[in-house]
Amino acid sequence: MAKRAHHTLLLLCTMALLLLTVVSPSTGLSLDTVRDFLTREEDTIVFSLIERAKYPLNRPAYDPVHFGAGAGQRLNASFAELFIRESEAVQSKSGRYQSLQEIPFFAHRVPFALAPPYNFTRELYLAAASVNVNDAIWSMYFSELLPVLTKNGDDGNYAVTVDSDLACLQALSRRINYGRYVAEVKFRDDQQTYTSLIQAKDRDALMKLLTSEAQEDVVKKRVEKKAIVFGQNVTLDGPIETGVNNTNQANFKIDPSVVYKLYDQWVIPLTKEVEVEYLLHRLD
């Protein structure tokens, strides 16, 4: 009886929160804050890639069918997938996905039982807020990026390895799906133009409007430089102003051109895909 009353209360609170979300005006989102966020996320992405590259490929962690330690126990999913599912379940229970900036790779409907409550301001248009390309990020990461990021080999550190995969995936997901915030800001800045293109469902024109090749070029060169600066072996030789002692590529922890390519071929195009999808739902 007390339990039912408790559930009703919880439901009411949730509804009130949702209502508040729809009614309350969004604040704090501007082209500057959005750009600052994306620039800061570059560091997170580069750090996470460098950390993943500490370990060799560790292929057994990714076999789509593998045998657990209890031998004979055949599991129809890779160790990586099982690990990420279980980790995301803990994080979901802990309220990670209360923030719309975070989107899980596997849907979780766990009520957040652990987390202290917090009333997030919602800056996105609700009907479009769930737009994401996590499936594309997942497959790009494992099929395209990992093989060029890591050295071949197997050191058995599967849990630590896959934990660092998860850190990379979360950073990439946050950055790429942040396209929703970018699109929201751009929409608000020029509602008239966007509204007519959205009503005409003109994907190509939207994509063109969202594209700034000069800006994209700056971003790609900057992340490549970050890979150089953060991936160097820092020693006490040389003045402290000189961050890069040696630009010989063999001395870097990850290949800077891989990071350039990651942004050129996947991060930027996928972000724009998110932007277009978000806009197409912006008037729903």
Place this chain on the structure above:
Amino acid sequence: MAKRAHHTLLLLCTMALLLLTVVSPSTGLSLDTVRDFLTREEDTIVFSLIERAKYPLNRPAYDPVHFGAGAGQRLNASFAELFIRESEAVQSKSGRYQSLQEIPFFAHRVPFALAPPYNFTRELYLAAASVNVNDAIWSMYFSELLPVLTKNGDDGNYAVTVDSDLACLQALSRRINYGRYVAEVKFRDDQQTYTSLIQAKDRDALMKLLTSEAQEDVVKKRVEKKAIVFGQNVTLDGPIETGVNNTNQANFKIDPSVVYKLYDQWVIPLTKEVEVEYLLHRLD
């Protein structure tokens, strides 16, 4: 019946593995590999601190008593502790602690049900291998380091925040408890001297023998420099050789002197404590 047979088999395998461990000679451990490991871990520690500092302190995550989202649900542990316990349980199940390099903050006796099997070579003396100072690291991290590492504030991102605490704690734990490997190498290099000091239980003499102030000084200055290089805001201005564009401290993501102090007051002393403890059990 089949289940019991299965358990017996598992037990036998575990025993065989342990036996193999005791018998097989350790390889690959030298003063050079140990030093390389420790130097590389510095980068991991600095990255993890920079990532934690992205978020404000978020104090409600650390309240020793807090109320879960289900309101009225009083929990006698901080959110941080609950989150880390649950995350470690997943990692334990995934075999993370099969590698002696990793030590959980909360003991877990979960059999690793997810992980593909791997036969680790054990480089430590088994009777001393479980020596660790995780309790000291835990309390130092939350009481001393967090308040000076983060800005005051509360953005509600408790799960992401505490997830990045866990990354810091794991990096610090791996680095500090690696003192066991350092001690093992030093012991093997000079068995006679160490054996007599261990038999005499002469902690002070052991500590003195393990201390190299010149080397410690290099390490402290190097991690401070890493905090500068990795914590700067990288821009495309200036030549690529110049990693640090601006040594104005306000531009760094974390205060480099905090990292110096972290190593000076905690990482190095705690590592030596681990070394001494390990040695005192090296002849058990």
